[in-house]
Amino acid sequence: xxxxxxxxxxxxxxxxxxxxxxxxxxxxxxxxxxxxxxxxxxxxxxxxxxxxxxxxxxxxxxxxxxxxxxxxxxxxxxxxxxxxxxxxxxxxxxxxxxxxxxxxxxxxxxxxxxxxxxxxxxxxxxxxxxxxxxxxxxxxxxxxxxxxxxxxxxxxxxxxxxxxxxxxxxxxxxxxxxxxxxxxxxxxxxxxxxxxxxxxxxxxxxxxxxxxxxxxxxxxxxxxxxxxxxxxxxxxxxxxxxxxxxxxxxxxxxxxxxxxxxxxxxxxxxxxxxxxxxxxxxxxxxxxxxxxxxxxxxxxxxxxxxxxxxxxxxxxxxxxxxxxxxxxxxxxxxxxxxxxxxxxxxxxxxxxxxxxxxxxxxxxxxxxxxxxxxxxxxxxxxxxxxxxxxxxxxxxxxxxxxxxxxxxxxxxxxxxx
Amino acid sequence: xxxxxxxxxxxxxxxxxxxxxxxxxxxxxxxxxxxxxxxxxxxxxxxxxxxxxxxxxxxxxxxxxxxxxxxxxxxxxxxxxxxxxxxxxxxxxxxxxxxxxxxxxxxxxxxxxxxxxxxxxx
Numbered sequence: 001x002x003x004x005x006x007x008x009x010x011x012x013x014x015x016x017x018x019x020x021x022x023x024x025x026x027x028x029x030x031x032x033x034x035x036x037x038x039x040x041x042x043x044x045x046x047x048x049x050x051x052x053x054x055x056x057x058x059x060x061x062x063x064x065x066x067x068x069x070x071x072x073x074x075x076x077x078x079x080x081x082x083x084x085x086x087x088x089x090x091x092x093x094x095x096x097x098x099x100x101x102x103x104x105x106x107x108x109x110x111x112x113x114x115x116x117x118x119x120x121x122x123x124x125x126x127x128x129x130x131x132x133x134x135x136x137x138x139x140x141x142x143x144x145x146x147x148x149x150x151x152x153x154x155x156x157x158x159x160x161x162x163x164x165x166x167x168x169x170x171x172x173x174x175x176x177x178x179x180x181x182x183x184x185x186x187x188x189x190x191x192x193x194x195x196x197x198x199x200x201x202x203x204x205x206x207x208x209x210x211x212x213x214x215x216x217x218x219x220x221x222x223x224x225x226x227x228x229x230x231x232x233x234x235x236x237x238x239x240x241x242x243x244x245x246x247x248x249x250x251x252x253x254x255x256x257x258x259x260x261x262x263x264x265x266x267x268x269x270x271x272x273x274x275x276x277x278x279x280x281x282x283x284x285x286x287x288x289x290x291x292x293x294x295x296x297x298x299x300x301x302x303x304x305x306x307x308x309x310x311x312x313x314x315x316x317x318x319x320x321x322x323x324x325x326x327x328x329x330x331x332x333x334x335x336x337x338x339x340x341x342x343x344x345x346x347x348x349x350x351x352x353x354x355x356x357x358x359x360x361x362x363x364x365x366x367x368x369x370x371x372x373x374x375x376x377x378x379x380x381x382x383x384x385x386x387x388x389x390x391x392x393x394x395x396x397x398x399x400x401x402x403x404x405x406x407x408x409x410x411x412x413x414x415x416x417x
Numbered sequence: 418x419x420x421x422x423x424x425x426x427x428x429x430x431x432x433x434x435x436x437x438x439x440x441x442x443x444x445x446x447x448x449x450x451x452x453x454x455x456x457x458x459x460x461x462x463x464x465x466x467x468x469x470x471x472x473x474x475x476x477x478x479x480x481x482x483x484x485x486x487x488x489x490x491x492x493x494x495x496x497x498x499x500x501x502x503x504x505x506x507x508x509x510x511x512x513x514x515x516x517x518x519x520x521x522x523x524x525x526x527x528x529x530x531x532x533x534x535x536x537x538x539x
Contacts, residue, residue: 027506031479033514052483052514103506111504 022117025103030055030075033112042117044092055115062091075100075113082110088120095121147224147245150231153201155180155194158240189215200228200241211248223252265339267317268324276338280348280398283336288392293351296398297360298405299385301343307379322381326371330364346402357387384413420465420538421445425455425481426499427473435468435499435530442531444538452476456484464494465538469517471500471507482515495537497521499530 016023022039024032032050040047043058050058056072063071071087078085078100085100097120103112141148147164151157157176181190192214196207206229213223224245231240259266263275271279280296287294301323308316320343327345331337335349349360364385372380386409388401422444424435432448439446447464449455453476455467471478478498485491497519498511511517519533 025506027504027510028502029477029479031510033506033510052479052486052510054479105504105506109504112506 020118022115024050024055024115024117025112026055026075026115027112028079028110030072030113032058039115039117042091042094042096042119059089063089071098078102078113079110093121094119095124146247148243150240150242151180151197152240153238155182155197157184164245196228197241200230201238204230204238206230221249222247223249268321268339270324270327270345271336271338273338273340276336276340276346276348277398279336280338280346280401283348283350284390284395284398284401287350287390288395291392293392294390295347295349295351295357295360296388296390296401296405297347297349297357297364297385298388298402298409299345299383300409301345302382302384303379304343311378319377319379319381322371323368323383326364326367326381326383329367330360340402346405348398348401351389357389361385361387384409386410386412419443419445421447421463422466422468422534423447423449423455423458423464424468425449425452425473425478426470427451428470431470438527438531439534442534444534452478452481455481459485459490459494466518466534467494467496468499468534469496471498471502471511479510479515482511482517486515491516497533497537499523499525 016036019036020038022042023036024039025034027033031052031054033052035047035050037047040050043050044062045058055075056068059068059071062068067089071089074085074087077083079102082102084102085098087098087100089096089098097118099116099118100113102110103114105111141159142162144161145163148159148161149157149164150159156178157180160176176184181193184190185193192212196210199205200207206227208227210226210228211223212226213221215221225248226243226245228241228243230238231242233239260274263271263278265272265275284294286292301320304316304319307319320339323345324337324339327337327347331347332349335347337347338345340346347360364383368381368383386405386407388404388408390396390401422439424432424439424446425448426432426435427450429450432450436446436448447458447462449458451473455469456476458464459467469478469481478500482491482496485494485496496515496517498517499521500507501523503522508520511520518537521530521533
């Protein structure tokens with residue numbers, strides 16, 4: 001139908017006129033037979049300068065004779081071998097993507113080539129900017145001293161920085177891509193690394209500053225402070241998680257060292273063994289010079305293990321704190337009261353008329369009884385105690401005094417049974 | 418005064434055959450062996466019609482048409498393309514882009530050719 005043909009023709013013409021992609025039709029000698037306005041714009045030539053001219057001659061000054069010749073050779077191959085070709089050209093500082101495909105007639109014979117030209121400068125620039133930004137972030141991440149990684153919802157690594165790679169394995173971060181913890185580490189190590197991942201992904205809530213002790217590839221132990229946060233896509237859907245682990249091994253060691261340097265016991269506030277030995281030694285030297293005798297009480301709390309096992313460690317800790325309170329109430333300001341460790345306590349007092357061993361022990365037991373009488377506990381606090389006397393005429397060390405008091409306590413315990 | 422026709426082809430045999438036919442029909446003929454020779458002839462002589470082949474080495478038929486167009490002679494000299502190229506895209510190039518009067522494909526029918534020549538030359 002003539003009407004239909006004319007409609008089709010008008011339709012194609014208006015499409016050609018309005019699309020942003022340039023199109024050209026070349027015959028088998030690569031002479032330009034037809035083109036649209038966008039092609040004019042992209043190539044920078046007027047239509048009358050192009051139509052009827054060989055493409056190669058037209059592009060010669062634009063691409064250089066080598067470039068134009070190479071393109072022509074490619075297009076001849078499209079004609080001969082009937083395949084589609086994609087090629088990038090630079091025309092007037094714009095990056096043009098050229099796609100060529102064979103133009104066939106109604107008998108399926110190749111009669112020419114159709115070119116579609118697209119100005120992809122902006123896309124290329126955006127890609128380059130994106131690549132640059134990725135590179136910057138990658139460099140930043142890789143040079144962080146912290147261990148950084150990202151996993152998808154299936155626990156497969158998407159990213160791992162160099163520090164992380166060095167910590168756990170010799171494999172480069174690129175090699176862990178797509179692998180889970182279980183693919184990389186022994187099951188027990190993997191389980192610890194993956195712990196908490198499902199919760200973060202399910203709840204969308206981060207896990208912040210979890211301390212964990214891990215064994216590295218080289219077998220050394222490291223303390224890590226780990227934060228895991230959900231990773232969301234642009235629509236807010238959780239697509240995985242990111243983890244940052246800060247190595248706090250040095251800090252832990254420093255804390256440990258400080259604890260070792262400390263003279264007091266964290267739980268009770270009494271002197272610790274180290275504090276007691278140092279101060280008691282000083283006190284004994286003083287006593288010797290002043291020709292004054294001193295008393296050392298040594299005791300341990302009974303049944304701490306039972307309390308711990310029955311009521312839990314917090315209850316055991318409370319019991320120890322209470323014994324410490326009783327000991328402080330019983331002692332004078334000038335006495336040295338200490339928790340030597342675990343359930344062992346010691347008091348060193350300069351002897352005075354009102355503080356013989358017997359009176360001190362009696363006062364201690366009375367105070368303990370008063371605490372027990374309150375009845376706000378399921379169990380009674382009991383304390384075994386022994387004593388030793390320091391004679392300035394026959395001086396001995398604190399350690400010796402502790403030994404003597406210990407054996408005196410032992411005898412007292414034997415007596416109890 | 419007989420009409421003068423320039424026949425351009427890179428096949429001597431074909432030149433001879435067409436010359437024979439046209440002379441027999443009362444036309445005066447000139448021949449050019451290839452595109453460059455064609456342009457030379459046209460620079461020196463006036464003709465009433467050019468019968469032009471397309472696929473010729475060096476200067477092909479398209480180049481001849483481009484030259485004529487750029488010299489402003491295209492409208493003054495009627496051209497008939499006589500070519501083995503039968504594709505629609507080439508027909509379109511010849512008839513629409515270069516405005517040739519006839520597009521005849523080889524192999525051609527002698528009567529047909531004579532008839533078309535007669536039509537052009539009135």
